[in-house]
Amino acid sequence: MTYGTTVPYSASSPGPRGSQRVSPGPAGTGPAGTGPAGGDLPRLLPVHGAVPVDLHTHVSRYAAPPYFGHPGQLIPVLKAAGLTGRGGAAFPVYRKLQAVAEARTRPVVIGNGAEGEPASDKDKSLLWISPHLVLDGLQLAAEAVGSQAVALYVHRNARLQERLRAAVAERAAAGIDRAPVEIIDAPPRFLAGEESALASRISGQPAMPRFKPPRVFERGVVGRPTLVHNVETLAHMALIARYGPAWFRAVGTPGEPGSMLCTLHPADGRRDVVETALGTPLRELLRLDGTQAVLSGGYHGAWVPAADAARMTLSNEDLQPAGAFVGAGVLVALPATRCGIAETARVARYLALESAGQCGPCFNGLPRIAAALDEVASPRPDPRAVTDMIRWAGLVEGRGACHHPDGTTRFVRSALHVFREEIRNHSAGRCVDPAREPFLPLPADTALAAADWS
Amino acid sequence: MKKELRVDPTACSGHGLCAELLPELITLDEWGYPIVAREPVPRSLDRHVRRAVTDCPTLALRLLPAS
Amino acid sequence: MNGITQSTALWYASRATGVVSLLLLTGVVLLGVLVNRQGRLPGLPRFVVTGLHRNLSLLGVVFVAIHVITAVLDPYVTIRIVAIVLPFSSAYKPLWLGLGAISLDLVLALILTSLARARMSRRLWRSLHWLSYAAWVSALLHSLFSSTDLQHGVLLYLTIACTLAVVAAVIWRITHAGREIPREERAAATLTMMSPRGGPQAPGSPRDGARRRAPENVR
Missing domain, CATH: 3.40.50.11540 (NADH-ubiquinone oxidoreductase 51kDa subunit)
Structure with missing residues (x-):
């Protein structure tokens, strides 16, 4: 509901x-x-x-x-x-x-x-x-x-x-x-x-x-x-x-009771805030036709293939086995016509720049991961990029003062898994979306806010 | 009470002393920052652990109750 | 009895340990700068630098102690015990002995806080440790002007060398620290370094590396 x-x-x-x-x-x-x-x-x-x-x-x-x-x-x-x-x-x-x-x-x-x-x-x-x-x-x-x-x-x-x-x-x-x-x-x-x-x-x-x-x-x-x-x-x-x-x-599931607010990004590019009961099927929240994957939990969350998401409800009980979670209720349906790797790379770059620069593994690792993902998003990428990325992901997890490194690698790792077909495309010099019009929302003034922490 | 070593990564600036003093529990990553074994500190290493904690130039190494 | 009497022995001992103390304190300051800048001594592990810094400072305390005790015991001038630690309370050369007292107080404070540093906040310890420069400068002035020993000959050259070394270390420290990337810019700096084909522009901007090099369509 x-x-x-x-x-x-x-x-x-x-x-x-x-x-x-x-x-x-x-x-x-x-x-x-x-x-x-x-x-x-x-x-x-x-x-x-x-x-x-x-x-x-x-x-x-x-x-x-x-x-x-x-x-x-x-x-x-x-x-x-x-x-x-x-x-x-x-x-x-x-x-x-x-x-x-x-x-x-x-x-x-x-x-x-x-x-x-x-x-x-x-x-x-x-x-x-x-x-x-x-x-x-x-x-x-x-x-x-x-x-x-x-x-x-x-x-x-x-x-x-x-x-x-x-x-x-x-x-x-x-x-x-x-x-x-x-x-x-x-x-x-x-x-x-x-x-x-x-x-x-x-x-x-x-x-x-x-x-x-x-x-x-x-x-x-x-x-x-x-x-x-x-x-x-x-x-x-x-x-x-x-x-x-x-x-x-009275609403929700016994394990995850109540309602919650969600920010929905359906595949048609709109953006809505809704209040919904926990346990609501995801396909009722986002029409999933024409969707290749669903991002759940925001930019520290994880991608789930649309076919799996169609069988899931809005609950950690369903999402956690797939490596995702409800989080703060951000749900994005990525259209089949978009490149999931390029989208993830764009956000990973943003997340890397959002590092506070306090923890060595974070400010060394996240930009490297973002750059490697950028490489994977380009035609015929260096084949070492994926293995480098996985090694760096392992080096940053659990080693920050906050969960920023962990959330970022969760997001990136899920993209490597869910969009593996697209990675193979890139190796062959092809991409589902050469136009690369941005889909996932990012703040417009990232560069402006770069030094603004207070 | 069992204790474990943790690094405050906001204080650590990668001097790398701890990995020299306590190679049994600490290695350095490719950027020179310590990777600390998440395991209770064995009694036999007590003295070395305390030395590593007090000698860290940025006081980033902490001996905390094991989680 | 000719030559070294008990009194002149104390006098010599006091002056000699004073000179050694100054040398040790200079070494401690230089090593401290090296520790702060994550420097290493060639061919030696990192812990040697911090270990030397600490052990030389403890050795320095020993020499300072002998220097002070022999100076008090020396009957040539009368220095009251209280003047050792209470600055400018000495009847003899109140200013220059006072600087020595200041230096001694600071050195003791630095040693004690450093021995207890694992139990105090890093910020407090760090701000107290800035006093080491004051301790060294007052030790230098005390050495130069309490007696005329350091004002000529080999000891003068030694004093000049100590001064130049500390000044050089401080300049090196300042320039080295000035090249450090502030934390707010560290991730951007790494990203620039790792992205040869595109710097850390705002994601999604037309100059975004990925977009410029978009592959051809599948369909």
């Missing part, structure tokens, strides 16, 4: 996805635990189109955030709901809360809306359309861990940040928030939302990852235990606090 919406302020803003829009049931509000029917979608996005929700509409649809009055009480509810992080790692949400709540020092709570992934729009869309759900979740998370230091870390977009500041001011005036919320600018880098990079940025340093341990929930912003949750995770939290775990589990 999916619900589509347009992508706000996106250059490639598509029309509404009429074909995938389901008519949602009456979205009444009620006391916690009852609420609207659990099977109804959308939950996070407004019922009618992509009109941004103001505080009045928000409160009349969902009521004010249900504060528990005590720290810690939300945690068992989230555990029962089985909510996992929607930023990509799919880590059980309650565990981070528990760890931070047990810390001796007063913690910091950050909503992570950096969304550095160029193919993902869902956090920006959610913040644009339903900011108050995210801000509710932020307040409830802060209450759960006993924090008064709260901030929202948001992708560098002046209109979005301005709107969020207005929303925060509106809530403060209405007396809804218990803790003041600061809006903090995230630099436009792929790694800006990595937890330790986020903590470093908010502490006044460049947004670069650091070595763990200590984990961010142990020592994060200015050395204090820091709870970082993706903004979509916070929005789900806000609803679970109102309607309870059973409501949350």
